Amino acid sequence: MLLTLILLPIAAAFLILFSSKYIQYFLSVAVLASGSYYSILLFTSAENVSFYLSSFFNTVIIAADIVLLLYFLYQGKKYNSLKVIVLAAVQLLLFLYIEHVSAGHSAQVVVDGITKFTIEYDTSSGHSAEIAVDELSRFMFLIINIVGGIIVLYSVRYMEDETATPRKKQLFIAAMFLFLSVMNTLVCANSLMLFFFLFEMTTLASYLLIAFRNDEVSRTNALRALWMNQIGGVVILLGVLVAVLGFGTVMFDTLLQHSGGVLFLSVALLSMAALVKGASIPFDGWLLGAMVAPTPVSAMLHSATMVKIAPYLILKLAPALGATLLGGVLSITGGLVFVTASYLALSRFVFKEILGYSTVALLGLMMALAAIGTKESMMLAMVLMGFHALSKALLFLAAGVLEKQYHLKSIEEMSALVHRAPKTVGYILLGFVSLTLPPFGLFMGKLFAITSVASLLRERPLLLIVLVSMIIGSALLVLLYFKVSSALLSNPSDTLSAEEERIPYGFSLPLILLSVLIVGTGAGFIVIQHDALLALLALPLIFVFVLPWIMRGMERYDRTEPYHCGEKEPFDTALIYYEPTIRVKQMIYWSFTLLFAAVAVVGALS
Amino acid sequence: MKFFTSFRKKSPWILHYNAGSCNGCDIEILAALGPKFDLERFGVINTGNPKQSDIFLVTGPVTYRSRERLVELYSQIPEPKVVIAVGSCTTTGGVFRGMYNVEDGIDQYIPVDVYVPGCASTPQLIIDAIVKALEILENKSKEIEKPFKLFGSVETIGNKLSRLNMAKRVKHD
Amino acid sequence: MIWIWIAFAPILGGLVYGGERVLRARMQRRQGPPFLQPFYDMFKLLDKRTLIVHAPHALLAVAHFFALWFSVAAIFLGWNLLYIVFLHLFAQIVLILAGYSVRSAYSHLGANRELLMLVAYEPILILVAVGFYLVSGSFDIAQIVRGGGYLAQMPLLFIALLMIVPIKVKKSPFDVGEAHQEIVGGVEIEYSGMFYEFLYMARFLEYIFIYSFVFIFAGVSYALGAALVAGVFLLVNLVDNATARVHTMHMVKIIYAVAMSLAIANILWIVL
Numbered sequence A: 001m002l003l004t005l006i007l008l009p010i011a012a013a014f015l016i017l018f019s020s021k022y023i024q025y026f027l028s029v030a031v032l033a034s035g036s037y038y039s040i041l042l043f044t045s046a047e048n049v050s051f052y053l054s055s056f057f058n059t060v061i062i063a064a065d066i067v068l069l070l071y072f073l074y075q076g077k078k079y080n081s082l083k084v085i086v087l088a089a090v091q092l093l094l095f096l097y098i099e100h101v102s103a104g105h106s107a108q109v110v111v112d113g114i115t116k117f118t119i120e121y122d123t124s125s126g127h128s129a130e131i132a133v134d135e136l137s138r139f140m141f142l143i144i145n146i147v148g149g150i151i152v153l154y155s156v157r158y159m160e161d162e163t164a165t166p167r168k169k170q171l172f173i174a175a176m177f178l179f180l181s182v183m184n185t186l187v188c189a190n191s192l193m194l195f196f197f198l199f200e201m202t203t204l205a206s207y208l209l210i211a212f213r214n215d216e217v218s219r220t221n222a223l224r225a226l227w228m229n230q231i232g233g234v235v236i237l238l239g240v241l242v243a244v245l246g247f248g249t250v251m252f253d254t255l256l257q258h259s260g261g262v263l264f265l266s267v268a269l270l271s272m273a274a275l276v277k278g279a280s281i282p283f284d285g286w287l288l289g290a291m292v293a294p295t296p297v298s299a300m301l302h303s304a305t306m307v308k309i310a311p312y313l314i315l316k317l318a319p320a321l322g323a324t325l326l327g328g329v330l331s332i333t334g335g336l337v338f339v340t341a342s343y344l345a346l347s348r349f350v351f352k353e354i355l356g357y358s359t360v361a362l363l364g365l366m367m368a369l370a371a372i373g374t375k376e377s378m379m380l381a382m383v384l385m386g387f388h389a390l391s392k393a394l395l396f397l398a399a400g401v402l403e404k405q406y407h408l409k410s411i412e413e414m415s416a417l418v419h420r421a422p423k424t425v426g427y428i429l430l431g432f433v434s435l436t437l438p439p440f441g442l443f444m445g446k447l448f449a450i451t452s453v454a455s456l457l458r459e460r461p462l463l464l465i466v467l468v469s470m471i472i473g474s475a476l477l478v479l480l481y482f483k484v485s486s487a488l489l490s491n492p493s494d495t496l497s498a499e500e501e502r503i504p505y506g507f508s509l510p511l512i513l514l515s516v517l518i519v520g521t522g523a524g525f526i527v528i529q530h531d532a533l534l535a536l537l538a539l540p541l542i543f544v545f546v547l548p549w550i551m552r553g554m555e556r557y558d559r560t561e562p563y564h565c566g567e568k569e570p571f572d573t574a575l576i577y578y579e580p581t582i583r584v585k586q587m588i589y590w591s592f593t594l595l596f597a598a599v600a601v602v603g604a605l606s
Numbered sequence B: 001m002k003f004f005t006s007f008r009k010k011s012p013w014i015l016h017y018n019a020g021s022c023n024g025c026d027i028e029i030l031a032a033l034g035p036k037f038d039l040e041r042f043g044v045i046n047t048g049n050p051k052q053s054d055i056f057l058v059t060g061p062v063t064y065r066s067r068e069r070l071v072e073l074y075s076q077i078p079e080p081k082v083v084i085a086v087g088s089c090t091t092t093g094g095v096f097r098g099m100y101n102v103e104d105g106i107d108q109y110i111p112v113d114v115y116v117p118g119c120a121s122t123p124q125l126i127i128d129a130i131v132k133a134l135e136i137l138e139n140k141s142k143e144i145e146k147p148f149k150l151f152g153s154v155e156t157i158g159n160k161l162s163r164l165n166m167a168k169r170v171k172h173d
Numbered sequence C: 001m002i003w004i005w006i007a008f009a010p011i012l013g014g015l016v017y018g019g020e021r022v023l024r025a026r027m028q029r030r031q032g033p034p035f036l037q038p039f040y041d042m043f044k045l046l047d048k049r050t051l052i053v054h055a056p057h058a059l060l061a062v063a064h065f066f067a068l069w070f071s072v073a074a075i076f077l078g079w080n081l082l083y084i085v086f087l088h089l090f091a092q093i094v095l096i097l098a099g100y101s102v103r104s105a106y107s108h109l110g111a112n113r114e115l116l117m118l119v120a121y122e123p124i125l126i127l128v129a130v131g132f133y134l135v136s137g138s139f140d141i142a143q144i145v146r147g148g149g150y151l152a153q154m155p156l157l158f159i160a161l162l163m164i165v166p167i168k169v170k171k172s173p174f175d176v177g178e179a180h181q182e183i184v185g186g187v188e189i190e191y192s193g194m195f196y197e198f199l200y201m202a203r204f205l206e207y208i209f210i211y212s213f214v215f216i217f218a219g220v221s222y223a224l225g226a227a228l229v230a231g232v233f234l235l236v237n238l239v240d241n242a243t244a245r246v247h248t249m250h251m252v253k254i255i256y257a258v259a260m261s262l263a264i265a266n267i268l269w270i271v272l
């Protein structure tokens, strides 16, 4: 099953290169269906599988890694970016050094030389497998394959309207498929070296896909994404180096079994990579820049799956974090990122950038919860991850529809959009509401998070910072989303007849699928809580179902125009932005840089 | 329903509009609302919003600039409603009568139920007028009341009114 | 019994509102309207012709009212305090969406202000809930009102709550959401007749909602609760008569700077 998840998208990616439009649709539906089927199967099977990779594969991966780093070096030289060159070179040196060092330990590490995969169930022998599927990775499979699959399906339709050569379009979709398989492998990688390779692969994917449109802006933004993510690569390698030197292992699970010594330094370095990948401030620049990429890319890489590596990594490391100071610092960082990113988003007017910032914010929240490290909070972080992927994918896909059908990008241009595009606005509103309000999953996650952090306050007063930032951040996100919706919603009186809106099926199908998933999983989440009161939270929603009925009754009331002080011409209000002054902004960035460094320092000291 | 009708006079909400007055009468209205005369003891609220008002309290002789707004505001007040013309200039043009830019009283445009004399009229008179208006209000039906005149042409009135009625909707200018 | 209270919650709120109008008039040495004035208004509104801008806009007001009623019912039933705060959030968002859904400048301004008000008081309400949890060990109101001594343990949180009461009942200095002289009632502006009535009654429910929070502070002693509510009621009206409205952003800043730090200090004090 695992192999299907990894290999199927690769096969589809090859086939895409030779297929026409309809086969592309067919392929993406097939991958979506089988991917979700197998991931659900894996999720319910609840057994922990692990694989050993043959040494042949290990060598291939090492070679591929070197090629990849050399490619980065080349790109850095081609576009004259010093940062990229330096970081790539540093990574290359570190990588080679680690290979050199770990070769000394290889007697322990490398096993059977058969060129086939050998499947073994987890044995408690001296070393562990390179690929290990645990509960967390099974959950990630669900997100990646279902949400990712839907996004790929969407991107087939999206590419039709793009101005590019057919070849390039095919390559684009193939890249999306490949990316699925990279993600699938990444979340079950147990070897840090494999993890590093795949991490760099995702960096490569976002670099190439951001630069897809190949104009000035995309180039610079892609390069920015590249060098920022390379910092992540560097810290991973440093973390691996520490692990290899300290414990002689490159495996997650063996590493986490150790305690004391340089463990914390290694863990701290790895979680710094999570902060980079999660575009936490001060690295938010790359994620915002990434919004120039075609929308499916933003949906897939920059909100639904790739950036989820950040909370994933922290969750993976959480057993070592627990109630330590390092865990505390990480969760505080996450909490503060949540508030600050929500605040910074208030000054943005490009729709996708707003979504991007709120992604940064929510990733911060997830990391904070994961870093707290209790069983409950880790579960909640996972829940938030899942629901966030669904809602954000929906929002991004709707943003893509706006972009392609109405040529709208900035919320300034979207006033009275509900009049022109009621359905799309409906989807966007569902996305907003599902991110903030009861009875939807993400809200529930936040609610339980508040409860669970509050229950920890007595033992760990430091978490008060996380709690307060969680509360304020949620309030700010409400402000953000509904401020944006103010632009979309203002509808003139019924006296003007509304136009019919037609969304092409290629767009509407993924949107409908996601909406159904959001509502369904939200309901499912409430059901599994076994809390009768909780179910009652959903009661206000009944209103939605009786709505059409009541609507018909509304015919009998007379219509009038809105009040404009007796004027005939309507006048509109401007949107409100809340922008920090430059000095405040600089202060924010500096303090977050310090916090980022503090993670390493705390790791080194403890 | 009969039962509800009896409450009309217990909670008259006011919309006050200045159709080009000298502000003399406006101040008197404010005085009537203030602590000394305390109109609120009749349940009066100065809403400032046509959609929630019952009594349209107009001052001023209707300047050219304000007549459109006058009619618009009037038509946005849901029935039943009464109109009180406060002050001499509002009823007849008063000191402004015959001037080049005024229309000599609001009753050229909208049906007036109570006229209040005085330049400026006094708070006592205004209170009396409201009490009187409440009697009228109680006997009003909920039929749509039409303003008389808008730039003299019947068609424009028709257009104006048609948007109150969903069935025959006309897209106006 | 409790269901009767729930059913009559809007009426109870109406009585509070009526009493408040009389009280305020007396403070200004006026006679003021009759005590039952809110109900007269309600009956009159039923008698008016109803004009609406568009159907969803009107319906959202109804939804707001029922969601609010639901959250008040949840208080009476002694539910989880956090859920209640978020149910209330839901009700408020419905109202805000209603405000945004018409193309009317005042309505938009009002909804913007409602949002900012939400940002201001929501965290305080949650922190108050967390305070109750830390002291009594449960978020459930049923559990909380069985304990006591909250005032002694969380006096600063009580002051923080006091600061947001004027926001909720729309009184000076924090009556920015309604601000009749400025934005003609804000989100309420486009409603008339029956649908305005729902918003009018929703205001009664807001009174019940926020004063229940004050009431819970007394814990097991209902007499103390009544005294607290009466005291806060008087104080809020006194402040209302004595102060001018502050700017919306200043309101947010004041709440965040003062009320928030009070609340955090108090929680730290409980925890440490």
Ligand code: SF4
Pocket: B021, B022, B023, B024, B025, B026, B059, B060, B086, B087, B088, B089, B090, B094, B095, B118, B119, B120, B121
């Ligand atoms: S009646 Fe006299 S005082 Fe009153 S508005 Fe007219 S001119 Fe002014």
